Amino acid sequence: MNNDKKLCNEASFNNFYLEHIQYASNFAFYKCGDKDNALDLVQDAFSKIWENCSKIDFSKAKTYLFTTVNNLFLNKIKHQKVVMEYAKAAPYVDINNESPQYLLEEEEFKKKLQNAISLLTDKQREVFLLNRIEGKKYREIAEMLDISQKAVEKRMSIALSILREHIENI
Incomplete structure (x- = not known):
């Protein structure tokens, strides 16, 4: 049986899915920082692999999976930019009956936070999300990423500095 046919075999x-789902999900989560979006990206990537199984060499399927997740993430970011540009042009609808001042401040803060997080390098974002979102200790992060605890501390320090610099009142 040749390798590309092996991927088209359902079993x-x-x-392949069971072996790589957790790693791909973690990768997607560290890219986008949201579990639901990460799961969507990974499921879409596996769907693309299944649809193109005859074209993918089994030995390169893992690389194809991670590349696809990354490309889907980048496409999602581009789409969000378009949506945000449209939202700027469209009038805001107050669904929660919050005060206009509160809604404006909340929206401004979200934009500042997204912009500040986007300024972080992948390594800084990864450490930041592991620590602040998943609650991992620096020692655990160092073991997971196979780096020193000092490297984790430095990445986190720089990430926090960038966030403080770009978001006042944080």
Whole structure:
């Protein structure tokens, strides 16, 4: 049986899925910082692999998976930029009956936070999200990423400095 046919075999594909779902989900989460979006990205990537199984060499399927997740993430970011540009042009609808001042401040803060997080390098964002979102200790992060605890501390320090610099009142 040649390698690309192996991926089209349902049992082999299921094994590939089970073997890589957790790693791909973690990768997607550290890219986008949201579990639901990460799961969507990973599911879409596996769907693309299944649809193109005959074109993908089984030995390169893992690389294809992670590349696809990354590309889907980048496409999602581009789409969000378009949506945000449209939202700027469209009038805001107050669904929660919050005061206009509160809604404006909340929206401004969200934009500042998104912009500040986007300024972080992948490594800084990864450490920041592991620590602040998942609650991991620096020692645990160092073991996960196979780096020193000092490197984790430095990345976190720089990430926090960038966030403080770009978001006042944080």
